[in-house]
Amino acid sequence: MIQRTKGEKAFGGFNIIFLSLLSICALYPMYYVLMASFSDSGRLMSHSGLLLYPDGFSLQGYKVIIDNANIWTGYGNTLFIVIIGTIISLVVTSMAAYPLSRKSFTLRNFFMLMITFTMMFSGGLIPRFLVVNDVGLYDSIWSLILPVAVNTTNLIIMRTAFAAVPDSLEESAKIDGANDLVTYARIILPLTKATLAVLALYYGVSYWNSWFTASIYLRSRSKFPLQLILREILIANDNVNTDNELMAESIKYAAIIVSTVPILCAYPFLQRYFVKGVMIGAVKG
Amino acid sequence: MPAKTVSRRKRSLWHRIVRDFIFNKYNYLLLAPALIYYILFHYVPMYGAQIAFRDYYVTKGILGSDWVGLKYFEQFFSSYYFGRLVTNTVLLSGLNILWGFPAPIILALLLNEVRNQVFKKTVQTITYLPHFISLVVACGIIIDFTKQNGLINDIIAFFGGERILFLQSPEWFRPVYIISGIWQEIGWGSIIYLSAIAGISQELYEAAKIDGANRWQETWHITLPGIMETIVILLILRVGKLMSLGYEKVLLLYNETTYLTADIISTYVYRRGIQNAEYSFASAVDLFNSVINMALLLIVNAISKRVQGSSLF
Numbered sequence: 001m002i003q004r005t006k007g008e009k010a011f012g013g014f015n016i017i018f019l020s021l022l023s024i025c026a027l028y029p030m031y032y033v034l035m036a037s038f039s040d041s042g043r044l045m046s047h048s049g050l051l052l053y054p055d056g057f058s059l060q061g062y063k064v065i066i067d068n069a070n071i072w073t074g075y076g077n078t079l080f081i082v083i084i085g086t087i088i089s090l091v092v093t094s095m096a097a098y099p100l101s102r103k104s105f106t107l108r109n110f111f112m113l114m115i116t117f118t119m120m121f122s123g124g125l126i127p128r129f130l131v132v133n134d135v136g137l138y139d140s141i142w143s144l145i146l147p148v149a150v151n152t153t154n155l156i157i158m159r160t161a162f163a164a165v166p167d168s169l170e171e172s173a174k175i176d177g178a179n180d181l182v183t184y185a186r187i188i189l190p191l192t193k194a195t196l197a198v199l200a201l202y203y204g205v206s207y208w209n210s211w212f213t214a215s216i217y218l219r220s221r222s223k224f225p226l227q228l229i230l231r232e233i234l235i236a237n238d239n240v241n242t243d244n245e246l247m248a249e250s251i252k253y254a255a256i257i258v259s260t261v262p263i264l265c266a267y268p269f270l271q272r273y274f275v276k277g278v279m280i281g282a283v284k285g
Numbered sequence: 286m287p288a289k290t291v292s293r294r295k296r297s298l299w300h301r302i303v304r305d306f307i308f309n310k311y312n313y314l315l316l317a318p319a320l321i322y323y324i325l326f327h328y329v330p331m332y333g334a335q336i337a338f339r340d341y342y343v344t345k346g347i348l349g350s351d352w353v354g355l356k357y358f359e360q361f362f363s364s365y366y367f368g369r370l371v372t373n374t375v376l377l378s379g380l381n382i383l384w385g386f387p388a389p390i391i392l393a394l395l396l397n398e399v400r401n402q403v404f405k406k407t408v409q410t411i412t413y414l415p416h417f418i419s420l421v422v423a424c425g426i427i428i429d430f431t432k433q434n435g436l437i438n439d440i441i442a443f444f445g446g447e448r449i450l451f452l453q454s455p456e457w458f459r460p461v462y463i464i465s466g467i468w469q470e471i472g473w474g475s476i477i478y479l480s481a482i483a484g485i486s487q488e489l490y491e492a493a494k495i496d497g498a499n500r501w502q503e504t505w506h507i508t509l510p511g512i513m514e515t516i517v518i519l520l521i522l523r524v525g526k527l528m529s530l531g532y533e534k535v536l537l538l539y540n541e542t543t544y545l546t547a548d549i550i551s552t553y554v555y556r557r558g559i560q561n562a563e564y565s566f567a568s569a570v571d572l573f574n575s576v577i578n579m580a581l582l583l584i585v586n587a588i589s590k591r592v593q594g595s596s597l598f
Contacts, residue, residue: 008500015398022392023411026472029426030414032436049439096319099312106305111316115323121579123330124571125551126558130336130343131329147326150319180311209419212533216559227421234425235537252429256422267417271410278476 030264037061037253045249061254071255074226077141078208081225085145085207086200093150093199097158098184119152132217143217144210144225151206154199161195162188198277201270208263226259337569350565357569366553374549374574378530381463382523388467389474390516394504396475397482409479412472424537427465428452452538455545462538462547477519478512485511517592525585528578550574 032051036044040056047055065071099105100112122128128147137143165188173183189196211227218224233255306313332347337357339350361367392412399405415423430436431451438448451457489507498506532551539547550570558567 005499011500012398012400015395016404019395019399019404019408022471023408025468026412026415029430029468030418032430033426045434048434049443050436092318092322095315099309099316102312105309105312111320115319118323118327120582121331122327122575123332123334124568124575125554126564126568126571127330127333127336128326129559130333130564131326135325146322149326150322155319180309180315184311184315205417209421211421212536227419230419230425231421231537234421235428252425256425260418260422263417263419264414267414268410271413274413275476278473278480 030260033253033256037257039253041249061251062258064251065254065258068251070221070224070229071226071258073222074224074229075259077223078226080141081144081210082204082207085149086203088145089149089151089154089203090196090200093155093158094189094196095184096150097155097162098180098188100155101159101162102180115152115155129216138217139219139223140217141223144207144213148206148210148213151203154202158192158195158199161192165191194276198273201273202277230255230259334568334572334575336565337572339565341565341568343564353565357566358573360566361570361573366548369545370548370550370553370570373546374528374530374551377459377462377535377547377549378527380459381466381530382520382527384463385466385470386520386523388471390478390512392471393475393478393482393512394508396479397508398500398504409472409475412475414472415469416473418469420533421537423465423469424534427461427538431461452540453542455543455547458539458543458547462534466534478515481512481515482508518589521585521589521592525582527581528574 035051035054038054038057038059038061039047039051040054040058041060043056100108100115102108132138132143132147137146169187169191170183173187178186209227211225211231214225214228215231218228234252336347336350338352338354339347340353340356341347341350396405396408399408418426432438433448433450437451442448449457451461485508489511490503493503493507528550530549532549532555535547535549535552536555539552551574554567554571554574557563557570561567
């Protein structure tokens with residue numbers, strides 16, 4: 001063991017303290033919300049400072065949330081978008097990544113250029129909005145999936161993973177009479193499961209989080225995803241209504257917990273994949 | 286005869302395309318859905334962006350609407366908002382890079398100094414957490430904590446300070462946006478630097494120890510140069526996205542009282558275009574932003590080619 005100098009020991013101590021404080025800052029907001037969700041809303045309004053345990057235990061917020069139909073239809077819509085959207089995105093992305101990773105595909109570079117150009121330049125929000133309207137997706141739940149079905153960064157990641165599969169495997173498949181469809185489905189996909197898992201997670205999270213597209217394309221409340229309902233509850237930007245304030249106060253925290261806990265429960269199990277994803281994204285080249 | 290050679294060349298080019306199409310038929314089949322997606326949702330809107338040069342009416346269609354040239358661009362450039370929007374966009378984004386970019390690097394360097402692996406892993410896992418909270422919920426928490434009787438003001442009041450209406454004060458919008466951004470992303474952003482640090486050869490550290498270097502000198506002369514390439518690449522990428530920063534978060538956090546500093550080009554496009562249905566004007570503003578954005582990306586890409594000898598795109 002190498003001797004540490006006094007200065008290094010002091011630094012080590014400060015470092016531990018600093019990182020602990022940082023962790024508290026990262027964790028405390030969620031803890032506060034959790035405690036507040038079990039608190040009595042009247043007492044919470046007058047409460048000041050840190051909340052280490054519920055202030056006047058009450059399940060009122062959860063009762064209101066459970067009776068709130070919007071939250072549950074929102075949940076349903078979000079689950080639909082996340083599941084169906086992720087499947088569609090993964091299928092379309094991986095299908096496209098295959099020809100784009102083939103050296104034998106003559107127009108590969110042309111299509112790559114066409115795709116990467118969209119990362120640099122876009123027609124803008126309004127023309128896109130008009131196209132979505134024109135194809136009849138306005139106020140349809142598909143407007144939250146189809147216009148964002150392929151993420152170019154994800155496509156490039158997938159292509160890089162496909163290109164890394166040794167050529168010899170495909171050649172031997174070709175000799176055995178496999179065509180491109182078979183090679184894609186039987187050889188390439190099974191060998192790139194890890195990347196597929198990471199991209200599924202990326203797509204899933206982006207569908208779960210999306211609210212902006214929903215706010216511009218959807219009109220009917222029955223189609224609103226969870227995040228849009230949460231925005232109404234949490235961010236009363238335009239309609240500051242004092243009558244509703246107490247009510248909003250009571251369900252706000254419960255709404256956060258109900259909508260976030262499933263993600264946070266899954267998170268320790270999925271963290272590994274996310275971390276792997278950061279690495280894959282980093283070496284995209 | 287020239288005519289004949291041309292026709293032969295034409296035919297052979299056509300021939301080649303047909304042959305390629307037959308040879309690669311399954312490849313085209315696999316590519317087709319994505320191709321339709323890119324054409325429909327990226328290239329058709331690019332074509333549609335010409336409404337910025339027209340007096341667009343939905344009933345008349347794109348080509349039926351009158352050509353007005355640069356009318357809407359002039360209207361935007363001469364308006365009071367032009368200077369304010371460009372300043373706000375560049376400042377919010379630039380300050381966000383200035384403060385937000387070094388934060389995860391510092392965290393990674395500090396984590397690297399921790400000897401207790403369990404403590405290190407715990408800090409990492411906890412600091413990733415805010416990244417997994419959805420943006421709407423994160424902004425809900427930010428609004429709740431910064432309101433007049435919110436937690437942060439309670440703490441300020443506890444220490445004898447004056448309560449601040451953070452999200453109603455233009456001068457506080459940028460700090461709130463940037464600091465909350467650090468809270469959301471510091472842990473997540475540090476992953477990539479930690480992996481870069483892990484990739485540095487241990488022999489370098491051993492050699493430095495033999496030469497009598499202390500931890501500080503090791504960090505300064507080995508760790509930091511070791512991750513410098515990663516830092517430069519990520520910084521270049523960040524700067525390239527200067528004009529397209531996260532406007533969804535701005536939309537969730539701003540309000541009329543903070544437009545003075547919070548309103549950026551994208552949020553302005555949203556209000557004028559989607560909320561007021563001024564399609565042509567909003568498209569002109571957006572197109573201006575897109576062009577600046579692309580120019581910036583091309584410049585940044587050229588710099589990246591010089592610095593690290595590889596293109597980013």
